[in-house]
Amino acid sequence: MKRFAIATLGAAILMGACTNTPPTPSDTLAAEAAPAEPAVAAGAPTLDYEKFTLDNGLDVVLVVDRSDPIVAFSTVVHVGSNREEPGRTGFAHFFEHMAFNDSENVPRGWNRKAIPDWGGERNGGTWSDGTIYYEVVPKDAFDKILWIDSDRLGYMINTVTQEALEREKQVVKNEKRQRVDNAPYGYTQEVIRKALYPEGHPYNWTVIGQLPDLQAATLDDLKAFYERYYGAGNATLAIVGDIDIAQTRASVEQWFGEIRKGPEVESRTAMPVTLEGDRSLFFEDNFATLPELRITFPTVEAYNADEQALNVLARLIAGTKNSPLYREIVDERKLAPDITSYNNSMELAGEFVLQVRANAGTDLDDVKAAIDAAFVTFEQDGVDETDLKRIKAEQETTLYAGLSTVLGKANQIASDNEFAGDPAFAIKSADLLRAVTAEDVMAVYEKYIKGQPSIMTSFVPEGEADLALDGAALATVWIEEVKTDVASEEVSQGAEAVYDKTPSKYDRSEPPFGDLPLIKMPDIWQAELENDVTLLGIQNDELPLVSFDIVFDAGAWLDPDGKGGTANLVAGLMNEGTATRTAAELEQAIGLLGSGIRVAATSDEVTISATALARNFEPTVALINEMLTQPRWDSADFEREKAAALTEIKGREANPSVIAGLAFSKLIYGPDHPSGRPDEGTTESVQNIGLDDLKAYFGKMLGTNVRMHVAGDISRDRAVSALSGIAANLSPDATSLPSFEVPEQVNAGKAFFIDVPGSKQSVLIIGQLAVSATDADFNKLSFANEKLGGGISGDLAQVLRIEKGYTYGAYSSVGEGRVPQPFRAATSVRANATGASLDVIRDILTNYGPDFDDAAVELTRQKIVKQNTLAFESLSEKLGILHSISKFGRSMTFVEDDQRELLAMPLEEYRRIIGDYLSEPSMTYVVVGDGATQIEPVKAFAGGDVTRLDIHGDVIQEQASEGTH
Secondary structure, eight states: OEEEETTTTTHHHHTTSOOSSOOOOOSOOSOSSOOSSOSSOSSOOEEEEEEEEOTTSOEEEEEEOOSSSEEEEEEEESOOGGGOOTTSTTHHHHHHHHHTSOBTTBOTTHHHHHHHHTTOEEEEEEOSSOEEEEEEEEGGGHHHHHHHHHHHHHSOGGGOOHHHHHHHHHHHHHHHIIIIITSTTTTHHHHHHHHHSOTTOTTSSOSSOOHHHHHHOOHHHHHHHHHHHOSGGGEEEEEEESOOHHHHHHHHHHHHTTSOOOSOOOOOOOOOOOOSSOEEEEEEESSOSSOEEEEEEEEOOTTOTTHHHHHHHHHHHHSSTTSHHHIIIIIISOOOSOOEEEEEEOSSOEEEEEEEEOOTTOOHHHHHHHHHHHHHHHHHHOOOHHHHHHHHHHHHHHHHHHTSSHHHHHHHHHHHHHHHSOTTHHHHHHHHHHHOOHHHHHHHIIIIITTOOOEEEEEEETTOGGGSOTTOEEOOOOOOOOOSOOGGGOOOOOSOOOOOOOOOSSOOSOOOOOOOOOOOOOOOEEEEEGGGEEEEEEEOOSSSEEEEEEEESOGGGGOOTTOTTHHHHHHHHHTTOBTTBOHHHHHHHHHHTTOEEEEEEOSSOEEEEEEEEGGGHHHHHHHHHHHHHSBOOOHHHHHHHHHHHHHHHHHHTTOHHHHHHHHHHHHHHOTTSGGGSOTTOOHHHHHTOOHHHHHHHHHHHHTBOEEEEEEESOOHHHHHHHHHHHHHTSOOOOBOOOOOOOOOOOOTTOEEEEEOTTOSEEEEEEEEEOOOTTSTTHHHHHHHHHHHHSSTTSHHHIIIIIITOOEEEEEEEEOOSSSOOEEEEEEEEEGGGHHHHHHHHHHHHHHHHHHOOHHHHHHHHHHHHHHGGGTTSSHHHHHHHHHHHHHHOOOTTHHHHHHHHHHHOOHHHHHHHHHHHSOGGGOEEEEEEOHHHHHHHHHHHTTTOEEEEOTTSOBOGGGGGGTOO
């Protein structure tokens, strides 16, 4: 049995990459040498672990974590898009999808459907260098996941049919449409990779690949890919949670030991690239509303000695308000609301990226000039030692947060083992990070950035090519043509494959559940502070970390008439310093503590959220008190925040999903209700706001009802002592939220269409007004919705994605709020399946109540009860429990109360709820898509009566004369 200090595990991932020096295989998770300076407090917690390798080459790492009755599984396979070939791009990602379908001993569809039904979470991911599959489940499903995971890794290829292949092609193509083709700036990565990496280089193409390559994939291609890369010898399995080491090892040897090792997968040596000169490319983006400049410098592969210094450089040069790029671009020249910089070192090569999404109408030549000027400043001033110290301090808190869940631990350990040959390589990486000096940072700047050639991409709104960098060449990308003929894309699951099962000396049928873990809410303490402030807390000492927040019942509900977005600006300005500290000085003070503080506004709340090391809780609270009692109210800061808000508002006009969501809310609540307006306001309303409006709002906010919540390694007495000072400084005015009448619902059964020309997908939102979170029917409606759209196992996703291949995902939910909230179902479907998808959704909703039976009742009970084992693990989830209690007046044992209500709910009550709130004739349909090709299918669905809206959700007036609504 070995032990490792959780305090240092995982630091590699914090800087956005995966370690520095060549890997040294090891079975111990202890650092070989003490760091030069401690990054963590003495006495950091430790966890038991064991690493072993099966005869077939599978590496296994086991970690005991008994904080919750759950277990996480992470399988990392050392194959990513860098193993593909031109003309066969996207295969690694495509195979990840196929691996979630059938396997020899697991029933069809169970990989996606059964795990959520067992109360678990599951997913996978592919990147340039690898593929990961992961689950976290209640411990009673432990053996079932070993059964599913081993069958996926070793026994799936025989079950693949041509029909399954064609169906999954449509799902992956829909994912690409949703994430790339239908998203602003979606083609940027494709343009950069083609320009940066020469033809034949494994990074010349994107991970998701090209649609023509996916469409051309054959069954033989898929099987060859499996045979080449999917052996046990090319993977690592990590299991973390409430396990017994000896029993788990025996179970792993049984379930995984017979899997074929597979051929040796050759190691890849680094393939860094160099550029002979700058390359500047531009693209007119149909979805973009703001110009964006990215500058990409080639750097080093993962584990290179320069990697950590490059990671630190990215934070120093652009990652803070004190960084030279932020000061030049945002503060001085006011060209953009922010700038992003990061180093991404991959297995074969690396990239250092600067990204600026500028204000509307900004010439990107001005942005480039500002970047050049900031570089000169950096060269003259050098590295600020305090900034360097702050960056290192921040990593400790980020480290703990990343490892606060069993799944976070499992994913980190599996990846470190597979790519570094050592599940504890992050410890060495943490040491290397701590050892980075100012001289190291300047050295990598001189070597990789200063005067070095780069790829510069200017993505500008369509018709605004003049905003691109002067001399930029037009970039070319393959763009799918939207066609109305979908006969070639109609797919189905088809018949199951016929094959001879792979022999096994074990019974590979489904194992039974283990003992159902008992569900009990964590102990919650409560204190009443001055000015009627309620403080709720949960003490948890697994990690030396505390998360807490202060919630004002304010938000957009308190915005002055005609000045929507005031609360949002107040929150933004609170992040911009205090009367005695500039924004950069406040950020530095917070960072030197290793803390994080953020202020944000929603429709009915303004929340100050914070995360701190337990030892620095009181100083962090003191800084928040300073923010509340000594606001800055600097006019220059205000104008910058206002400009940033206007840029954000302009940017959301490019997102079809946001357009659909805002239009749906306006149809439900009307334009005069706060829930019918965007919390950030509109261009017109934000332009009306002055600094005096923010001061007046802030005063009213301090007089509203205030709730505080804290979770983590902190005692009740300590929390009360620290937070009492803030409570005492609040105004006792008891400002109450105004009430707003929810308008009469007049859009039942109506269809609304918003044209976004060239859309490769249509965004569909279907719903109706339901109940508030305090209504007696709220829990029952949440229960009734679970089978309909509660995740990938819900009816919507099972039909629209799994059976039809129309979409990448389809879900439904019930909003949670003080006023009645809508039920809504949402999906993005391929454009030429818009009409068919609407028909499917209408059929599902129409038949949902009549088809809901006793089996559905039992499925719902089992799923929700078991999901609750995962409900309290992270500190953020613990805070969520406290929020529900303080905001909605729920009991200290409300989760257990809700479970009793669930278990007692009979079939007839489900059918009543479905009839009252999920009735199809009461639904409002919103469609956002390509008008030229999709308005006719929507009209056909709606019986010819469709209302056209603009992107702001307002009726297009010329349509009114045609009798539309």
